[in-house]
Amino acid sequence: MTTRTNKKTIKVKKLISERVEKLSPSGIRKFFDMLADMEDVISLGVGEPDYATPWHISEAAVRSLEKGYTMYTSNSGIPELRELTSSYLKEKYNIDYSSQGEILITVGVSEALDLALRAIINPGDEVIMTDPHYVAYPSCVILAGGKPVMVPTYQENSFQIEAKDIEARITDKTKAILIGFPSNPTGAVMGRRKLLDIAEVAQKHNLIVISDEIYARLTYGMEHTCFASLPGVRENTILLGGFSKAYAMTGWRVGYAVASKEIITAMTKIHQYTIMCAPTMAQVAAIEALKSGESSVLEMVEDYNRRRLLIVKGLNDIGLTCFEPRGAFYAFPSITSTGMTSEEFSEKLLLEEKVAVVPGLAFGQCGEGYVRCCYATSLSDIEEALSRMKRFVAKYKK
Numbered sequence: 001m002t003t004r005t006n007k008k009t010i011k012v013k014k015l016i017s018e019r020v021e022k023l024s025p026s027g028i029r030k031f032f033d034m035l036a037d038m039e040d041v042i043s044l045g046v047g048e049p050d051y052a053t054p055w056h057i058s059e060a061a062v063r064s065l066e067k068g069y070t071m072y073t074s075n076s077g078i079p080e081l082r083e084l085t086s087s088y089l090k091e092k093y094n095i096d097y098s099s100q101g102e103i104l105i106t107v108g109v110s111e112a113l114d115l116a117l118r119a120i121i122n123p124g125d126e127v128i129m130t131d132p133h134y135v136a137y138p139s140c141v142i143l144a145g146g147k148p149v150m151v152p153t154y155q156e157n158s159f160q161i162e163a164k165d166i167e168a169r170i171t172d173k174t175k176a177i178l179i180g181f182p183s184n185p186t187g188a189v190m191g192r193r194k195l196l197d198i199a200e201v202a203q204k205h206n207l208i209v210i211s212d213e214i215y216a217r218l219t220y221g222m223e224h225t226c227f228a229s230l231p232g233v234r235e236n237t238i239l240l241g242g243f244s245k246a247y248a249m250t251g252w253r254v255g256y257a258v259a260s261k262e263i264i265t266a267m268t269k270i271h272q273y274t275i276m277c278a279p280t281m282a283q284v285a286a287i288e289a290l291k292s293g294e295s296s297v298l299e300m301v302e303d304y305n306r307r308r309l310l311i312v313k314g315l316n317d318i319g320l321t322c323f324e325p326r327g328a329f330y331a332f333p334s335i336t337s338t339g340m341t342s343e344e345f346s347e348k349l350l351l352e353e354k355v356a357v358v359p360g361l362a363f364g365q366c367g368e369g370y371v372r373c374c375y376a377t378s379l380s381d382i383e384e385a386l387s388r389m390k391r392f393v394a395k396y397k398k
């Protein structure tokens with residue numbers, strides 16, 4: 001671009017970096033913007049708990065402020081929080097990661113994911129992931145200078161990823177496999193057997209596995225398998241976990257990354273120059289969550305399960321076939337019976353019936369033909385949303 005000032009021609013450099021220009025805006029944002037100006041909307045859109053953080057957790061943070069505990073913490077996070085995270089992982093999954101150098105406290109899994117990718121990716125490296133996937137995955141890979149490579153997953157296969165499909169996409173540029181189970185947006189979970197197959201492929205091709213397990217505590221009728229608990233994966237696994245979903249702490253912005261010392265040291269280098277440390281009071285709240293938040297987690301999971309059963313049955317009854325999600329708090333019904341694209345469906349449903357869902361396309365090409373319904377909302381709202389959706393589907397069903 002050129003511009004003229006005082007008759008001189010000045011060359012103006014392109015303002016925005018190529019990496020950022022390559023990113024497409026989140027398909028979710030558009031719907032939240034529309035929603036902001038509407039009243040009486042039932043939102044199955046936003047992917048976060050409808051609960052406030054259990055009060056004893058918030059209170060611990062309030063007390064810390066009263067005591068003037070408002071300074072930076074160590075870059076790696078408050079030692080007690082790292083120790084509790086280490087013990088928690090040992091107790092839950094029987095894995096041994098030292099609080100001294102193998103655990104980094106981050107600003108949510110969001111930061112942990114970004115650090116993990118930036119710490120390992122060289123320009124042009126490929127990262128294999130599922131399609132559909134959490135909205136941030138491809139963009140974070142691109143921002144880190146890498147290239148996302150998709151493995152399609154399908155409802156017929158319960159949206160699970162197969163090791164053979166990963167292996168078929170490995171090239172000499174492949175650096176890592178990024179998995180996120182229980183899955184946002186599908187609610188799919190992966191059993192131990194299939195994860196073992198992935199671990200084998202990763203080891204055979206010397207790849208790093210980044211396992212985003214933010215929904216680990218939200219499973220229904222089955223135990224979560226932590227990828228880092230599989231034999232032989234210790235050196236090439238980065239486990240990401242957090243407090244946002246299980247403890248209803250999305251706004252606190254605290255999570256963690258767990259990996260070998262070499263990887264955590266690299267991630268900490270980026271973290272110390274860009275973030276310094278996770279918010280101090282949020283770390284204090286996370287300490288309280290790990291010390292005495294367990295019963296709240298169990299109560300919330302029981303409640304999510306009731307909502308899950310209601311929404312999955314309701315969606316199937318109105319003709320939006322929905323496979324049974326066994327984790328997270330999302331249902332991912334097919335909307336192909338209406339003949340609409342996922343964007344048309346979501347937009348019309350919002351405008352005509354005031355129910356907000358997220359178009360499946362926002363989560364990748366394989367999400368087309370589906371919408372994401374977050375059921376972390378009250379039973380009465382789910383019932384009302386289902387009755388509005390029933391009317392809507394009856395109107396448009398082909």
Ligand SMILES: Cc1ncc(COP(=O)(O)O)c(C=O)c1O
Pocket residue numbers: 047107108109110111134180183184212214242243244250253254255
């Ligand atoms: C799969 C997945 N990973 C990571 C995140 C971000 O979590 P946090 O709040 O810990 O940054 C989300 C939030 O929705 C998510 O769904």
